[in-house]
Amino acid sequence: MRSRKMPTMKRPIIAMSVLALVLGAGACSGGDDGGGTAAKPTNCTNKIVHPEAKAVSVWAWYPNMAKVVDNFNNAHTDVQVCWTNAGQGAPQYAKFQTAISAKKGAPDVIMLEADQLVGFEIQDALVDLAPYGANDVKAKFSAGAWKDVSQGDAVYAIPVDGGPMAMIYRTDVFTKYGIKTPPKTWAEYAEAAAKVKAAGGPNFGDFGSNVPAVATALMIQKGANPFTYDLANKQNITIKLDDQATKDVLNYWGDLATRKLIGTEDQFTTDYIAGVVNGKYATYVSAAWAPGYLTGAGVGSGKEKGKFAVAPLPQWDAGAPVSVNWGGSTFAVTSQASDKKAAAEVAKGLYADEASLTDGWKTQTIFPLNQDVLKSEAFVNNKVEFFNGQTANKDIYIPAANAYQGATYSPFTVYYYAQLQAQIVKLNSGKITGDQAATELQDIMVKYAKSQGFTVQ
Amino acid sequence: MAVIRSTPPAALRDSTGVPRATAPPRRRSPARRGAVGWLFILPFLVVFAVFLVAPLLYAGYLSLYTKGLATGTTFAGIDNYTRAFTDPSFLKGLWLVLRFSLVVIPLQMIVALxxxxxxxxxxxxxxRFSRLMIFLPYAVPAVLGALMWGFLYSPSFGPLEQISSLFNVQAPFLLSQGNIFYGLLNVVTWQWSGYYMVIIYAALKSIDSSIYEAARIDGASSRQIALRIKVPMVSSAFVLILVFSLIGTLQFFAEPQILGPIANGSVTPDYTPNIYAFNLAFAYAQFNYASAISFALGFVVFLAVAIFMVATRKRGSIFT
Amino acid sequence: MSNRHIGAKLFLLALVCYFLVPVWWLLVASTKNAEGLFSGSGALWFNGFHLVDNLRDLFTFNNGEYLRWLGNSVLYALTGGIGSTVISVLAGYGFAKYRFRGRNLTFALVLGAVMVPLTALVIPTFVMMSNAGLTDTVWAVILPSLLSPFGVYLMRVYTSASVPDELLDAARIDGAGELRTFLRVALPLMRPAVITVLLLSVVATWNNYFLPLTMLSDSKLYPLTVGIGLWSQLASSNNGGGQSLWSLIITGSLVSIVPLVFAFLTLQKYWQGGLAVGSLK
Known part of the structure; x- marks a missing residue:
């Protein structure tokens, strides 16, 4: 009876043919190595307005990216953006790194934070945009912003936004625990933290291990200069992670953490956001784009409306304030882009139109670096809703952005952040002191740089 | 790759044979039949060669070189291996998965048994219902299992915290640095115990029940029957399970990788050897060293399983 | 006697509770909207009913990328699963029923391969695939999934035990060729093991995370595991463009476990027997 169900020998033949086809097709497509073809611009997240135009694939994670892409595509008939969100930060970098190793799979244009550029430049993964007219837009940016994306005459990305840092705080918590003026120095910050905690109040802030860029910015604020590196002299690097400034900053936060005056939760997780919503943290030391992400997660609405305000970043020396930056991104053209000219046009034009920029700063998901915006009346005098009508741009963020000196990044930022993160975890749990963390970090990074063939000074 | 393309059709031709008419009335000679045996295993051998032997050899080859960001690729000999076995990141990860295996395997076995x-x-x-429900987690991808438990562990929204707060105590955060070992232990036990349970159960069901009757007549209690008869009779199922859970745990990846982002830094980029190799390759662009780590891990797993097989003296059960 | 069974039943109930808690939570949570999820109300009980909205959002979000991932998962699991099953069945039968030179050595290799951690092969396979220009294609996920040494082992053991040589010889005497003998006589007897191996390999491919995560960078090719992983990463960095992704992730997780649970429930009479095969020898 069962044998009647298989009257012929066709089944195994089919099965084996399928197998042969599968293996054969695999072997065949192995022949025509697509080397250099970018992600096919089919099935983009956005709609292509002009299907006949050249399509350029883009990876980016700006929250308002859908609008930005539509603005670009509506305004351009010769080139169209095909956008994908491949993850925010590290996961996207890992994907890009994978694509570089595989020599295929990278987009034409990619969003990269300024601190990541050198690491990809040294691998020849990015295209010098100077021959594609990058300098046409140079005048729109401050010298510092432009320096972050260039190496000598070469320009590896077009800046979009920056992240001048400040201290966001909850007015309700400050009022309740009698903090009359926001702390101006880190000493006052620690004092206020102790006062709030002693009165049974919430954590004063948070030193999460997953924001090593913040820790680095705070180290730089005290005068640390972790890396000195120039791509023109690509085998030489100077690493100074065990200087007094770094130790002081790590000791400061480690001390607050072990005294339980601040939280040590990773930032941006659902639990952390719930904590921010429920007033578990009195302050949030963060960048100008943070309110947009908080709003997106539902912070500052409903009962929490109008409870947030912003003050300048506390200083080590109130007489000589130093401004630092966290995040801020650029658009770069990858070496795998099939049409570099079209890709460069996208890098220059995407998120550069007024409508997109305005939407970005109004939702506070970006702090634009475009000088036209920074000087525009609307931006300067904007009464920020999240901060209960405070003119935060004029009072806090623009001065901070103007005072920012720029920073030098290493060509192995991903590795450095991973190591710093591990040290912060240990620091927060009180297992090591800031001095030990800095020394250990220095050893690890020097060893790593040497293993990568750098000469370390 | 050309070999792959051409062989399966050849296999097809031969094994389907030409119409019966031309075939000899008696069956093929033993030698001829041996050739047919080869044809049956040929597709497997091809896949085996391409996706197991070749990557292993290739990993071995890659691991003999080194590539620095600032330098090109150079021959390194066994440097990557001496580095791996003195690399605290690799050793720490290895120690973690070994420790984890030592706890999670007995735990799963006991629950399953x-x-x-x-x-x-x-x-x-x-x-019947229980059997299916206990087995259910096996059908849930490890990634989703980890996501679900991550939510359940949450100090803000998780039931653990909510139930504890009824009694005015604070539930432990199972993903904190000190607790994540147990948090992961729970996820893995939840995921796999049911699968192992079904294997043992099926083995139990295949025992001839007349043995129990005989034992009962001899005055054995149910507990004695369970411990003295049933457990020894299904011991070969244990060996199978042990081997699989050992191999699985030593390659630990998905669960810590998924729980990492909500674990406040408890899951470091070198938490397990596999996570370390993944980060080396895809975050730090060190494919050569990553290959060495993969190779070294494979070797350790192979060794561990082989030692285990010898130790349990059940060689006959797998090495037929 | 009955007393002891009450104890046993209570024990079973406790076990069932433990194993069901996450699934129950998933079921409950998928009926909540973001507000309900994060309001801090009982995580294990209902709070409003938004399952239909969630499902609609799930299937339309980002031009329905979830459906695409679902389709990819089905494609990978079926091709990888069926392919590796066919290969394993053929090889298992070949090992069990034919005597040929080098058989024992080859089978020893298979057993050795069972012990090689397959994830250790992912990175070299990735580099090989990229040299062949195959990364970021469906083949990069399907082809490595065809390898299943354990399936071969299982099929061999089962075939040796349940397909008598006499039966095969009788078929041959009747003039059946080798392939016909295999198909008509042996294969029907091997059915429980075939279904078991099929289920195991489909599950393995369906649940795979490491392999597609490394091989694919185009999100259009993602299977569900990697896709939902991406969503959860975006959601935990609050990057849903103002929309909370969590209810989609939870509903998506629920939807994605339904097919396998269904397959296991309907096919239970096959796999429950088949799973024991490997352990009986």
């Missing part, structure tokens, strides 16, 4: 013994004893609707 006890559940199977109880299910073997109890009949009826509840038993």
């Amino acid at each position: 006890v559940a199977a013994l109880v299910l073997d004893e109890v009949t009826g609707r509840l038993a």
